[in-house]
Amino acid sequence: MDNNKRILLVDDEPDLTQVSTLTLEYYGFKVDSFNDPQEALSKYKPGSYDLVILDIKMPKMDGFELYHKIKKKDNNANICFLTASELYYEEFRKKEYGALDRNLFIRKPIDNEELIKEIKKMIKN
C-alpha cells in the first residue's frame, strides 16, 4: 500500500538516519536521507517526496530554516519535524515559527511502530 510513497529524511545523527531509513524501508517506503541540511537543500527536487521529515537542532542550518527554504523551492512540500529538543522546540517555535502547526511535530524518542503510524497520518493529511 505504501510502496510508492517517497520520504526525505534530514537528521545530523548518522545512526538515527540509518535506523529510521531501515524502519521506513521495512514498511515499504522509499527513502532519501541526509546528515547535512545544506546538502539536503541543494539536492532537493520539488514534487519528488510525499513527506519530508526534518530534525530541528542541526549544525549550519536548523530544521526551521530548512523548512522555509524547502517551502520556497516547493510550496506544496509536505514537511514535518522529528525532534528531541524540548525547550528549543517549544520556545523557538513559539517565537519565530508560531504559525507552524503543532501537529507537525513528532517527538523523539519514539518506537518504530509509533513512528510509522505518525508518518502515515502525515501523508494522509
Next chain:
Amino acid sequence: MSATNTPNFNSEKTEVVYGFEKTTEAIMKFLNSAEVSMDICADYTWPSVVMGVEVYKKGLYDLKTRNVKSRFVTDITKDNIEYCKELIQISELRHLDGIKGNFGISEKGYTASATLQKATLLQQVIYSNVKAILEQQQYVFETLWSKAKPAEQKIREIEEGIDLGETEIIQSPEKILDLFIHLIKSAKSEILLMLPTINAFLREERIGIIELLKKSTTENDVNVRIITPSNDVVEKLLQNIESVVVKRSQQENQKKEKGFEVQHSNIQFKETAMTTVTILVIDRKESLVMEKTDDSKENFIDAIGLSTYSNSEPTVMSYLSIFEGLWRQAKLYEELREANEQLKAHDKMQREFINIASHEMKTPTQAILGTSGLLKYYPQREDELIEIIQRNAKRLQTLIGNILDVTRIESQTLILNKERFDISKLISSVIEDYKDRTKDSNIELVNKNNNNSDPIFVEADRDRIIQVLSNLLSNAIKFTNQGEISITLNEKIYDNNEEDRKKEVIVSITDTGSGIDSEIFTRLFSKFASKSYQGIGLGLFICKSIIQAHGGRIWAENNDINGNKSGATITFSLPAAAKVDGYN
C-alpha cells in the same frame, strides 16, 4: 578729644594713647586705679594677651588681691581655653560667641582698644573718665554679660567635644549657591552629597558641581560619595568622571581606595522630606541642606528654596547618619539586585542545561529504541545493528557519567582515590588506546615523551587522570579534521626555594585543528561551554574540577595568537609525588 602723653585721671576727659610704652602705662594705671569693680569685654585674642604679657597678668592678679569685684566676657575657643582657665582664678568669666568689642569699665574709668594681637602689647588705647560714657558703656557691658554663658560650661562643652556651633537659615539662592561651591572647595577629606532627583543631579552638573567634586578627588585626595537617582544620562556623566578618577588612582598605583563612589539609588523616597532636599556634608564638620521648590526648573537658582547651613556637631552628625543610612540601603539594594540577576542567570543556565541534557539523552535513546526494534526485521544485519546499539549505549553512559560528575563537583562530594603511579606510562597507554580509534582517520597521534623513559611519579586518582586525558584527546580529535595531535610531558620546579623545592608535572595536548573560538574562549572551562553540536559542554568543566581537586591548574591557548586556525593547546599541571626512597 586731645592726645597727650600722660593720662590725667583727675578731671573729665577722653584721650587716645599711642605706642607700646604709653598704652601699657595707661592700661596699668586704669587697672591699678580700680577699687570697687572691673568689667572687661574682649574678643578671643584677649585672654592670650592678658595672660601672655607679664605686666597685664600682674595687673589682673593685683585686682584680686585688692578685692576688686571683676567680671570678664570673652569668646572662649579651643585655642584660648588654657588662658581662660587661668582667668577663672582671677575673675568671674563668661563666654559669648564671636564677641568682637574690646573694652573695660571700672568705677573710675573706661578703656577701649580696637585691635588686639595675640600675646603682644597694645599699640593704641582710648581712655575716658567721662561719666556719661562710663554709664553708657556699663549698660552695654550688662547687656552682653546677661547674654553670656558661664565659662565653666563653655569650657566643659569644648573639652567634651560638644561644640554647639551655629545654624543659619539662608534664603538668597545666590548666597546658597556661593556657599555650596565654597563648601565643596573647602573640603579637606570628605564630601557627602545626596541628591533627591535626577533633575537635581543635572542642575548641579550644569553649574559645575560634579566637576568640582571630581577636582576635589583628583587634586586634593578628598573622598567623595554621592547618592543619586540615576538614568542613562546620569550614568553616562558619572562614567566619564569615574573613568578619570579610576585611571588616576591606577596611575598613582594601587592601594588607595577609589576616592569617588556613587550609589545609583533606585530608592524612591515617596512622600518624605527626602524627595525635596539636597544634603551636603563636608569633612563631617559642616552641613548644608538645600530644599528645592520647583524640580522642573532647569536652573539651580530657580529651583532652590530655603537652605540651612550648620557647623553644629549634633546637626551635622544627624545628616551624616541619614546619609550613611541611605548609603547602606542603596548598597544593599544594589547587592540584592545583583544577587537576583545572578539567580536569574543561574536559572536560565539550569533550563538550558535541562534542554541540552534532554536532547543529548533522547538522541542515543532514540537510536537504541529504533535499532533494537529493527533486530526482528533484519536478523541478517544483527551485528551491524548491535554495534549501533552499543555505540549509543556508550554515549548515554558517558553522558550520565558526566552529569553525575558535575553533581558530585557541585555538591563537593568528588572523592579522589589517590595512588602513586608513573604518569609517563599512563599517558603512553592512553595514547595507544586512542591510536587504535583514530587509525582510519587523517590524524596522527604523537607521544613526544617517548624518548624519555624515566618514570615521572604523581600521586593522583588514576581513573580521574585517565578521564581528563581521554576528554582532552577526544576534544582534540573532534576539532581536528587532519594533522597531528601531540602530547608532551615535563617536570618543572615551581618554587625555587632550597628547602622546599616543589616539582610539578606539566602535560600539554596540542592539536592542529580549528582552534578555540574567541566567543567561547573566556568561558571555556565553565559549564555548558560547547562549540560542538554533539556534546553538552561539561567535559572541560569536569577536567578543570578534577585537576584543581588535585591541586593543579589547567589552561588553554590557541597556537596562533593572531587567531589563525592552527589549532589549540590545553595544558594541565599536577604536583609531583613526594620523594620516596628508590624513586625520583
